[in-house]
Amino acid sequence: MSIYAVNKVCYRVVHEPELRRDLTDVPEQALRAATPALSEEELQALLAGDVGLLSRLGANHFLLHQLGRFRLLGLDLPTYAERIRAAYRPD
Amino acid sequence: MAEIVGGVGVPHTPHFPGIVDREEPLGSQLRRLYGAAARHLRDLAPDVLIFFTCDHYNIFFVESVPIFSIGVAPSAPGPSDYRELQAYLVPIASDLARHLQVAAVRGGFDVVMSQEFDFDHPVTVPLHFLTPEMDVPIVPVFINGLIPPLPSAARCHALGARIREALTGMPGSVRVAAVASGSFSLEIGGPRLSATSHTGIPDPDWASRVLDLMRAGDVGRLVAEATEERLTHAGNAAGELLTWIAMLGVVGDGPAVFLEAQPEFGHAFGCWLAGGRRGPG
Numbered sequence: 157m158s159i160y161a162v163n164k165v166c167y168r169v170v171h172e173p174e175l176r177r178d179l180t181d182v183p184e185q186a187l188r189a190a191t192p193a194l195s196e197e198e199l200q201a202l203l204a205g206d207v208g209l210l211s212r213l214g215a216n217h218f219l220l221h222q223l224g225r226f227r228l229l230g231l232d233l234p235t236y237a238e239r240i241r242a243a244y245r246p247d
Numbered sequence: 248m249a250e251i252v253g254g255v256g257v258p259h260t261p262h263f264p265g266i267v268d269r270e271e272p273l274g275s276q277l278r279r280l281y282g283a284a285a286r287h288l289r290d291l292a293p294d295v296l297i298f299f300t301c302d303h304y305n306i307f308f309v310e311s312v313p314i315f316s317i318g319v320a321p322s323a324p325g326p327s328d329y330r331e332l333q334a335y336l337v338p339i340a341s342d343l344a345r346h347l348q349v350a351a352v353r354g355g356f357d358v359v360m361s362q363e364f365d366f367d368h369p370v371t372v373p374l375h376f377l378t379p380e381m382d383v384p385i386v387p388v389f390i391n392g393l394i395p396p397l398p399s400a401a402r403c404h405a406l407g408a409r410i411r412e413a414l415t416g417m418p419g420s421v422r423v424a425a426v427a428s429g430s431f432s433l434e435i436g437g438p439r440l441s442a443t444s445h446t447g448i449p450d451p452d453w454a455s456r457v458l459d460l461m462r463a464g465d466v467g468r469l470v471a472e473a474t475e476e477r478l479t480h481a482g483n484a485a486g487e488l489l490t491w492i493a494m495l496g497v498v499g500d501g502p503a504v505f506l507e508a509q510p511e512f513g514h515a516f517g518c519w520l521a522g523g524r525r526g527p528g
Contacts, residue, residue, distance in 0.1 A: 221436025237445040244438040
């Protein structure tokens with residue numbers, strides 16, 4: 157599946173308070189209901205708040221950071237930023 | 248015919264209204280800078296604003312991503328993306344918007360029309376400071392400055408010039424100013440964020456170069472240097488510069504009469520008079 161599915165979830169987060177509520181209360185159920193469908197790798201990365209991996213998979217950063225802004229999937233903006241930094245930190 | 252009277256360019260950082268309202272340390276500087284642009288606009292006494300903006304994935308992301316669009320609705324609410332900000336119903340000069348969309352298409356620009364939408368913060372934050380009474384209708388011109396592929400700077404400047412041509416060829420008497428909204432170097436959420444934030448200024452040298460060229464009125468050089476590669480290097484929101492370049496296409500090339508940067512944010516506040524006039528004195 158295209159990374160578009162991840163981007164669309166992040167887009168919907170901004171505009172759908174009910175999705176934000178579901179991602180807080182029943183995150184896996186909410187993500188499995190997303191259309192278009194997320195790949196299993198994308199879904200597990202979202203559940204883990206692994207924005208570093210999602211970034212590496214090509215997710216749009218402007219949209220991805222909305223997960224931190226709305227404090228979803230274990231993220232807030234400082235955690236989001238640190239995970240993105242870690243994903244690109246030279247070894 | 249319509250008279251082009253001038254233009255302004257400002258940032259739209261969504262935290263700025265709150266910083267001013269709470270009188271935080273940065274607030275007085277923001278009040279002064281937005282105040283300078285607002286005063287310039289008031290002195291120009293425009294009947295309508297041609298407002299160049301980049302949708303931030305809020306209007307166009309799902310159905311389609313137009314390179315250029317003109318909003319032709321009678322009005323639109325906003326902001327859709329920051330509900331904590333003050334809500335406005337922004338009046339749109341819809342007849343003029345439709346006229347300009349037709350003129351653009353007939354002039355060779357494939358500009359689509361948007362008939363129903365909510366504005367996002369890149370429109371409402373500038374208007375919050377510039378025309379908070381919402382007493383000057385706008386013609387919103389959406390430029391795809393965030394989702395590659397971006398239109399070329401030359402194409403954006405030419406679109407502005409086409410809009411100017413269409414305005415000056417119109418019957419009737421209306422005073423028109425142009426507004427640009429956005430940054431010159433800005434990364435949001437991407438790998439080039441700063442050490443302390445989820446945003447960053449990846450290319451302050453480019454932001455400084457943009458300012459130098461605007462200060463000198465060398466819009467031709469600015470257009471030539473603002474390649475997609477350069478904009479991409481300057482951050483994932485640096486394509487917002489295209490709104491400034493289109494605004495200058497409307498206003499006419501010439502030096503800014505006011506230009507002041509906030510280098511720590513990669514953006515600036517600028518004012519222009521039409522046709523490159525340098526102002527009193």
